[in-house]
Amino acid sequence: xxxxxxxxxxxxxxxxxxxxxxxxxxxxxxxxxxxxxxxxxxxxxxxxxxxxxxxxxxxxxxxxxxxxxxxxxxxxxxxxxxxxxxxxxxxxxxxxxxxxxxxxxxxxxxxxxxxxxxxxxxxxxxxxxxxxxxxxxxxxxxxxxxxxxxxxxxxxxxxxxxxxxxxxxxxxxxxxxxxxxxxxxxxxxxxxxxxxxxxxxxxxxxxxxxxxxxxxxxxxxxxxxxxxxxxxxxxxxxxxxxxxxxxxxxxxxxxxxxxxxxxxxxxxxxxxxxxxxxxxxxxxxxxxxxxxxxxxxxxxxxxxxxxxxxxxxxxxxxxxxxxxxxxxxxxxxxxxxxxxxxxxxxxxxxxxxxxxxxxxxxxxxxxxxxxxxxxxxxxxxxxxxxxxxxxxxxxxxxxxxxxxxxxxxxxx
Amino acid sequence: xxxxxxxxxxxxxxxxxxxxxxxxxxxxxxxxxxxxxxxxxxxxxxxxxxxxxxxxxxxxxxxxxxxxxxxxxxxxxxxxxxxxxxxxxxxxxxxxxxxxxxxxxxxxxxxxxxxxxxxxxxxxxxxxxxxxxxxxxxxxxxxxxxxxxxxxxxxxxxxxxxxxxxxxxxxxxxxxxxxxxxxxxxxxxxxxxxxxxxxxxxxxxxxxxxxxxxxxxxxxxxxxxxxxxxxxxxxxxxxxxxxxxxxxxxxxxxxxxxxxxxxxxxxxxxxxxxxxxxxxxxxxxxxxxxxxxxxxxxxxxxxxxxxxxxxxxxxxxxxxxxxxxxxxxxxxxxxxxxxxxxxxxxxxxxxxxxxxxxxxxxxxxxxxxxxxxxxxxxxxxxxxxxxxxxxxxxxxxxxxxxxxxxxxxxxx
Numbered sequence: 047x048x049x050x051x052x053x054x055x056x057x058x059x060x061x062x063x064x065x066x067x068x069x070x071x072x073x074x075x076x077x078x079x080x081x082x083x084x085x086x087x088x089x090x091x092x093x094x095x096x097x098x099x100x101x102x103x104x105x106x107x108x109x110x111x112x113x114x115x116x117x118x119x120x121x122x123x124x125x126x127x128x129x130x131x132x133x134x135x136x137x138x139x140x141x142x143x144x145x146x147x148x149x150x151x152x153x154x155x156x157x158x159x160x161x162x163x164x165x166x167x168x169x170x171x172x173x174x175x176x177x178x179x180x181x182x183x184x185x186x187x188x189x190x191x192x193x194x195x196x197x198x199x200x201x202x203x204x205x206x207x208x209x210x211x212x213x214x215x216x217x218x219x220x221x222x223x224x225x226x227x228x229x230x231x232x233x234x235x236x237x238x239x240x241x242x243x244x245x246x247x248x249x250x251x252x253x254x255x256x257x258x259x260x261x262x263x264x265x266x267x268x269x270x271x272x273x274x275x276x277x278x279x280x281x282x283x284x285x286x287x288x289x290x291x292x293x294x295x296x297x298x299x300x301x302x303x304x305x306x307x308x309x310x311x312x313x314x315x316x317x318x319x320x321x322x323x324x325x326x327x328x329x330x331x332x333x334x335x336x337x338x339x340x341x342x343x344x345x346x347x348x349x350x351x352x353x354x355x356x357x358x359x360x361x362x363x364x365x366x367x368x369x370x371x372x373x374x375x376x377x378x379x380x381x382x383x384x385x386x387x388x389x390x391x392x393x394x395x396x397x398x399x400x401x402x403x404x405x406x407x408x409x410x411x412x413x414x415x416x417x418x419x420x421x422x423x424x425x426x427x428x429x430x431x432x433x434x435x436x437x438x439x440x441x442x443x444x445x446x447x448x449x450x451x452x453x454x455x456x457x458x
Numbered sequence: 459x460x461x462x463x464x465x466x467x468x469x470x471x472x473x474x475x476x477x478x479x480x481x482x483x484x485x486x487x488x489x490x491x492x493x494x495x496x497x498x499x500x501x502x503x504x505x506x507x508x509x510x511x512x513x514x515x516x517x518x519x520x521x522x523x524x525x526x527x528x529x530x531x532x533x534x535x536x537x538x539x540x541x542x543x544x545x546x547x548x549x550x551x552x553x554x555x556x557x558x559x560x561x562x563x564x565x566x567x568x569x570x571x572x573x574x575x576x577x578x579x580x581x582x583x584x585x586x587x588x589x590x591x592x593x594x595x596x597x598x599x600x601x602x603x604x605x606x607x608x609x610x611x612x613x614x615x616x617x618x619x620x621x622x623x624x625x626x627x628x629x630x631x632x633x634x635x636x637x638x639x640x641x642x643x644x645x646x647x648x649x650x651x652x653x654x655x656x657x658x659x660x661x662x663x664x665x666x667x668x669x670x671x672x673x674x675x676x677x678x679x680x681x682x683x684x685x686x687x688x689x690x691x692x693x694x695x696x697x698x699x700x701x702x703x704x705x706x707x708x709x710x711x712x713x714x715x716x717x718x719x720x721x722x723x724x725x726x727x728x729x730x731x732x733x734x735x736x737x738x739x740x741x742x743x744x745x746x747x748x749x750x751x752x753x754x755x756x757x758x759x760x761x762x763x764x765x766x767x768x769x770x771x772x773x774x775x776x777x778x779x780x781x782x783x784x785x786x787x788x789x790x791x792x793x794x795x796x797x798x799x800x801x802x803x804x805x806x807x808x809x810x811x812x813x814x815x816x817x818x819x820x821x822x823x824x825x826x827x828x829x830x831x832x833x834x835x836x837x838x839x840x841x842x843x844x845x846x847x848x849x850x851x852x853x854x855x856x857x858x859x860x861x862x863x864x865x866x867x868x869x870x
Contacts, residue, residue, distance in 0.1 A: 144685030250726030273556030314662030
């Protein structure tokens with residue numbers, strides 16, 4: 047059996063991740079590699095840390111990627127903080143809240159949850175009251191929940207956690223680079239970002255940042271692995287249990303991302319190149335400008351969807367800018383429409399999970415995919431597919447509504 | 459603070475990993491991405507599985523990459539097999555044996571070790587006797603130990619493990635794609651490969667393969683995470699403890715790498731492209747031809763090193779083909795030579811760890827870095843740096859000796 051050269055179709059990717067990668071990031075990926083301890087490479091690592099601090103809007107020293115997909119970032123942070131029996135409060139408003147519960151439980155946490163209906167978010171006061179009742183070590187919460195297209199306000203929760211000396215861990219995988227994530231202002235102690243969403247870098251890395259409150263716990267659990275530990279390392283008096291995972295041990299990872307350059311893993315060179323270029327483009331565009339761009343294209347998409355006669359799903363006051371959830375009209379087979387979009391138009395949109403499966407489509411407008419031609423393509427194609435599937439829509443209205451928005455402003 | 463475009467120096471990388479990446483793999487990295495459930499992408503995933511089976515020389519169904527660096531592969535396999543209290547025997551003959559111990563201990567194993575001096579390997583009989591004495595659930599061992607440049611013969615150990623119903627887990631990170639790794643013939647139950655060594659793909663993925671004996675344990679611990687578990691999943695009767703890590707849970711990972719396409723993580727698209735191209739090039743070259751190429755260039759390198767008057771380190775009968783360890787001559791500052799090689803010639807070679815730190819250099823001849831011009835460059839530059847540092851060497855002999863080898867055969 048022999049294998050042909052890689053030959054992929056061209057797609058317009060309008061899911062809530064992974065999304066299209068900026069061609070400049072793709073080019074950076076093809077840069078020849080450097081050794082992990084080459085000073086030219088460690089300088090690039092330092093630059094990535096500084097860029098991440100800016101994107102996370104933090105003065106934290108620690109800001110670096112975990113070599114794994116987004117959930118690896120969540121697991122690195124949570125496994126490095128949680129000791130068996132630790133209380134963690136997880137407010138759940140979609141699938142990725144369940145994932146946080148899952149990770150916490152696997153590391154032996156005593157997990158308390160509160161739920162709200164999918165499509166809504168929590169009143170901050172509800173979370174704060176529960177936090178005071180449970181007195182957890184950690185509140186772990188999702189910022190942008192792609193499964194429902196909602197965004198949880200965090201500022202009040204963060205301030206309350208800080209006042210009660212509770213750690214706030216935030217999954218900002220879907221929001222970082224697309225909407226405001228104010229790590230320091232919102233009193234987030236540890237934050238996890240994703241690459242394949244609003245940063246428009248391929249999946250495979252999870253940038254994280256954490257402050258001294260988190261570092262203190264990590265240092266209390268520090269254990270340098272056999273085979274490379276020095277006598278100093280072995281004399282170190284640990285006051286708590288070592289971290290359960292070797293790969294996700296933030297104590298060793300931060301020694302690797304510091305002048306000590308402790309040889310933990312071999313850094314994923316090409317992905318670091320891609321992340322650096324992705325972050326550079328975000329900073330070149332400007333955070334405020336980038337957030338405004340996401341807002342603007344969201345408006346065009348929403349206008350088109352509504353003009354077509356379709357309904358948006360979920361609480362409009364807490365919509366996640368970069369994910370638009372659309373109710374599948376009664377009688378329409380949602381998967382047939384998605385399949386036709388892909389096969390006839392080369393456009394990918396997403397379904398959802400659990401209680402929303404078969405009820406909504408999710409259209410992402412993230413990073414490099416968040417462009418005028420993509421918004422117009424998806425609106426035009428969706429209308430055609432719906433008509434073809436026998437659905438009633440207002441013909442020809444969607445693109446006119448979106449074009450109206452685009453003509454109203456000089457943003458591209 | 460603004461950041462310039464990525465601009466990296468050109469290096470000749472002659473370490474035991476990461477090594478230079480084939481330009482065709484670099485090009486594959488820059489392919490625009492596909493969505494993870496796009497049929498065009500899942501077809502690529504299936505191809506990667508088939509290619510991995512061929513490279514691992516196995517009929518195992520399960521063969522796929524873990525999205526993380528090499529040690530993520532070791533941790534995925536060991537954490538999915540080990541329940542607290544399980545006995546694991548780890549024979550240690552270098553740094554990466556210690557890493558296996560470390561991972562096993564963190565997951566609660568009752569670890570038994572045997573040691574042999576760094577630079578040697580175990581007589582298979584010694585391991586087998588210990589295995590019979592300890593009666594472990596698992597023997598975990600490194601195949602190619604880059605820290606010492608040795609290779610452990612596994613065939614007898616594998617057969618003995620199978621006869622005693624002990625699982626054999628092998629770290630073949632450094633050997634896969636450069637020397638023979640006969641997963642099935644040697645009765646290896648789970649094998650972990652590396653990308654950034656003899657496969658010449660960037661770091662960031664760890665291909666693994668395992669058989670039905672391993673799968674049986676994984677299924678006995680199966681737990682599909684909250685938020686995506688179906689009623690069938692929740693009715694599933696687990697006979698053992700769930701796997702401690704969510705990210706490394708092979709039960710969910712194999713559901714992702716199967717027609718079910720369970721939405722665990724978001725596959726690292728660009729790295730899958732790179733891995734596919736790297737594996738394609740290995741299979742196009744042919745496994746036997748590739749192993750012969752590594753042997754041939756090793757011979758040229760060794761001839762040159764010896765002709766210069768330098769001594770090889772370690773037991774010559776069990777040398778790892780793709781890593782050549784050279785004793786640093788008395789009075790020579792090994793780090794000064796390495797630094798001069800990098801700064802003046804753009805060539806990177808490696809030092810070593812623990813008891814060998816400061817005593818040996820390690821020169822890798824792996825994958826795409828294993829080429830005539832690289833071998834000749836490193837020999838010529840090493841001689842010049844040694845002379846410059848005041849060491850006594852046989853001037854002009856190294857390159858002549860290597861050229862003699864190259865002229866003796868028509869292999870390039």
